[in-house]
Amino acid sequence: MTDFPPEPQSGTQVVRHLLDQLRRHPKRVVFTEGEDIRVIEAAARLVREEVVAPILLGNRERIRAMAAEQGIPMKFIHVIDPVKASDFTLFCQRVVNMARYRSMRLGNPAEIVARPHYFGALMVQYGQADAIVGGNQAIPAAYFRALIQTIKPMPHVPRMFGVSILTGPHLKNLGGSGILLLADSALIPNPTVEELAAIAIDTGKLAHHFLGRKPHVALLSYSTKGSAGTPDARRMSAAASLAQAEVLRDFLDIEIEGELQADVALDPEAAEIKFPSPEARPTADVLVFPNLDAAHIAMKLLQHVAGAQVYGQFIRGLSRPAAQVPRTASVETIFGTAAAIAVEAIKFHQLYPEGEV
Numbered sequence: 001m002t003d004f005p006p007e008p009q010s011g012t013q014v015v016r017h018l019l020d021q022l023r024r025h026p027k028r029v030v031f032t033e034g035e036d037i038r039v040i041e042a043a044a045r046l047v048r049e050e051v052v053a054p055i056l057l058g059n060r061e062r063i064r065a066m067a068a069e070q071g072i073p074m075k076f077i078h079v080i081d082p083v084k085a086s087d088f089t090l091f092c093q094r095v096v097n098m099a100r101y102r103s104m105r106l107g108n109p110a111e112i113v114a115r116p117h118y119f120g121a122l123m124v125q126y127g128q129a130d131a132i133v134g135g136n137q138a139i140p141a142a143y144f145r146a147l148i149q150t151i152k153p154m155p156h157v158p159r160m161f162g163v164s165i166l167t168g169p170h171l172k173n174l175g176g177s178g179i180l181l182l183a184d185s186a187l188i189p190n191p192t193v194e195e196l197a198a199i200a201i202d203t204g205k206l207a208h209h210f211l212g213r214k215p216h217v218a219l220l221s222y223s224t225k226g227s228a229g230t231p232d233a234r235r236m237s238a239a240a241s242l243a244q245a246e247v248l249r250d251f252l253d254i255e256i257e258g259e260l261q262a263d264v265a266l267d268p269e270a271a272e273i274k275f276p277s278p279e280a281r282p283t284a285d286v287l288v289f290p291n292l293d294a295a296h297i298a299m300k301l302l303q304h305v306a307g308a309q310v311y312g313q314f315i316r317g318l319s320r321p322a323a324q325v326p327r328t329a330s331v332e333t334i335f336g337t338a339a340a341i342a343v344e345a346i347k348f349h350q351l352y353p354e355g356e357v
Helices: 011-024 037-048 060-070 088-102 109-113 116-125 140-150 193-211 231-250 262-266 268-274 292-304 331-346
Strands: 027-031 052-057 078-080 131-134 161-167 179-183 216-220 255-260 286-288 309-316 322-324
Touching: 011 331, 027 037, 027 116, 027 331, 037 052, 037 060, 037 331, 052 116, 052 331, 060 078, 088 109, 088 116, 109 116, 116 131, 116 140, 131 140, 131 331, 140 309, 140 322, 161 193, 161 292, 179 193, 179 292, 193 216, 193 231, 193 255, 193 286, 193 309, 193 331, 216 231, 216 262, 231 255, 255 262, 262 268, 262 286, 292 309, 309 331, 322 331
Parallel strands: 027 052, 027 131, 052 078, 131 322, 179 286, 216 255, 216 286
Antiparallel strands: 161 179, 161 309, 309 322
């Protein structure tokens, strides 16, 4: 377990915890958009820390020229041009087989495999990399499409969704250990009750992995425990009940509660006023939002107004670890996201003991 200390941690301290894990279990991370100086710099830092073997997709000469111009060492950074790769033909055949197996029409296999997003996803799916990071130069839909069409889904998660991990020791009540997970902040516009319950449980598993303790998951609403009886509030309450039943059935070490207002979920003092209880209410580690608009707006406000450090969108519901970073990502965001998704790869099969899917 990562087992973060109980006191709030800075973004740098959080990444240090991740790096300590990775030094004992280095992983291979493929970056789908390698022709980006931010990615090159982040890759060099990962090598310098001796935690990740980076694989950059793109034109080899162009990437090396960019690195040389900025004085960035390329030692131990592997660069692959998909079209020139030795596995290109093999991957084309696998795309044909995959399309037939899934009853999908994907178009010309060579054109598909030549796209870095698809090539990187195939590398992860077939064990040539342990995790994938992309999106730094592409619109999210293009990256997500490659993942969902190439990497096998997890059977217990109805739809692929995204989780943002935020840190910010200067922010009051930002998670119980200074780390807050937001879901779904990437993909599902209006999740159903079943989808919300699956999001709560799967994000709770991810939080347990990173925090090393029982996480507290809150399903958010503008209502707390029936204070407003609207259909949306009842939907969050129903999702919480469904998730709680699954937690009990499967003996999961996760605490789930809802529906809750955001201040009740995050601020013990506000919770005591609005919803008194004999025991102090812990600060939520995971926030599950009623829809994509609310989650994405909250994430952007916390990042750009409150100054929280955001690490990636961790793409859940896939049988391999994947993360997306925005086009505005800093080197620190790319570096930290790669470290976090690599740590997830260490424990991936322990998180999902059913094995290959």
